[in-house]
Amino acid sequence: MLSKRIIACLDVRDGQVVKGINFEGLRSAGDPAALAQRYNREGIDEVVILDVTATIEKRKAMARTIQAVAQEIFLPLCVGGGINDEAHADAAIEAGADKVSLNTAAIARPELLTALARRYGSQAVIVAIDAKREGGAFRIYVRSGRQATDRDAVEWAREAAGRGAGEILLTSIDRDGTKSGFDCELTAAVSEAVSIPVIASGGAGTFDHFVDVFKAGKADAALAASIFHYAEHAVVDLKRHLAANGVPVRR
Amino acid sequence: MIALIDYGAGNLTSVRKALRHLGAAFRVPKGPADLEGMAGIVVPGVGNFEATAVLAPEWRGAIASAVGRGTPLLGICLGLQWLFEGSEEAPTLDGLAAMPGTCALIRGDGYDGFGVFKVPHVGWNSLHVVRDSWLLDGVGEGDQVYFTHSYAAPVTADCVASTRYGVDFASAVQRDHVAGVQFHPEKSGDVGLRILRNFLEMAGR
Known part of the structure; x- marks a missing residue:
């Protein structure tokens, strides 16, 4: 049976892993390559490197960090943050990324998704959507959650899939860093609207939150950062918990 | 020397990385004539079967000749589908036809998995080992590997492992010295590396 994927996110700034709360107040959690190696040993299914400040500070994807992480793992590796044209995507992929994730640039220039899907295949193109509840809908924010758009998350997810995106990395801005659980309603709304996999992100605080997002949220994968960074064996224990609750996982 | 065929279907960075990690000597041949004297051939590739149009007819002919001379061949993902x-x-393109059968879109009629059935099939799924093979030596029943694809090969006599997702499809095939894997061994952790090592051993490195 197809397993639900557990993805570790390395939010990287200046070559170090950091984790913010609601995208603010970053604190350090360690060396990206060392963490990736540990997660690999513990059985993580995939790794995402996000250059958390790149869009704001206009920094390019950190080729050296990508290379260092790619050397340690033989798992799918996704890189995002500040990728705003084909040259940035090329640099990330040449450095060892299997997938690139686009956020602000995809909204601004959706044709970039199609161009990258043609070049590398849809499996290499992830659209990252940062959404916030407003009224009864989910409004998309860009530029690391700082700038509101007039786009709706479900509608944009559909369009992005149609334009060649192969997966959606869906972050709830309301939940990110709060440890209060994933936004299952948001995740289910997007997951049911598209035929491509949806990776839920933002809010993981307990193992039960993962059970919820796979069952109620209909997520295909779940991504978290700090829950893995600060506790040894968290990946092993999480997978044991998911399996005990009927969620298929790789062990 | 292993020939890694680059026909523009996806990037080869992670395949190169895995081969390098395993100590394999490999190069990307510039033209079909360069296949002469190669110890093994790897045909990787992701995406649409259309991409294999580049392989016809020159590459296809050269690869078929090399296989005829006994050169081990490994198709990965789209490369497996091309073996059929x-x-x-x-539908207008011919594969290598080293194995009988036609690849088809994965259908969800028989889906008995967890959650929403989606195509493409992306993620880690289990191998059901159908029979012993040099390709899967050391790989256990139920071991999981990483897939990302929408089309799949049928379960035939050449199938050495099948995987269930809506339908049962051939996740690994092998006939004599020709083999293919629908998953990505270069992204499938230790299990994937083991399979690549098995191929390299078959090719005598």
Whole structure:
């Protein structure tokens, strides 16, 4: 049976892993390559490197960090943050990324998704959507959650899939860093609207939150950062918990 | 020396990284004539079967000749599908036809998995080992590997492992010295590396 994927996110700034709360107040959690190696040993299914400040500070994807992480793992590796044209995507992929994730640039220039899907295949193109509840809908924010758009998350997810995106990395801005659980309603709304996999992100605080997002949220994968960074064996224990609750996982 | 065929279907960075990690000597041949004297051939590739159009007819002929001379061949993902006669995805194109059968879109009629059935099939799924093979030596029943694809090869006599997702499809095939894997061994952790090592051993490195 197809397993639900557990993805570790390395939010990287200046070559170090950091984790913010609601995208603010970053604190350090360690060396990206060392963490990736540990997660690999513990059985993580995939790794995402996000250059958390790149869009704001206009920094390019950190080729050296990508290379260092790619050397340690033989798992799918996704890189995002500040990728705003084909040259940035090329640099990330040449450095060892299997997938690139686009956020602000995809909204601004959706044709970039199609161009990258043609070049590398849809499996290499992830659209990252940062959404916030407003009224009864989910409004998309860009530029690391700082700038509101007039786009709706479900509608944009559909369009992005149609334009060649192969997966959606869906972050709830309301939940990110709060440890209060994933936004299952948001995740289910997007997951049911598209035929491509949806990776839920933002809010993981307990193992039960993962059970919820796979069952109620209909997520295909779940991504978290700090829950893995600060506790040894968290990946092993999480997978044991998911399996005990009927969620298929790789062990 | 292993020949890694680059026909523009996806990037080869992670395949190169895995081969390098395993200590394999490999190069990307510039033209079909360069296949002469190669110890093994790897045909990787992701995406649409259309992409294999680049392989016809020169590469296809050269690869078929090399296989005829006994050169081990490994197809990865789209490379596995190309080992068959063709694919519904691009019906006018011929595959290598080293194995009988046609690849088809994965259908969800028999889906008994967890959650929403989606195509493409992306993620880690289990191998059901159908029979012993040099390709899967050391790989256990139920071991999981990483897939990302929408079309799949049928379960035939050449199938050495099948995987269930809506349907049962051939996740690994092998006939004599020709083999293919639908998953990505270069992204499938230790299990994937083991399979690549098995191929390299078959090719005598």
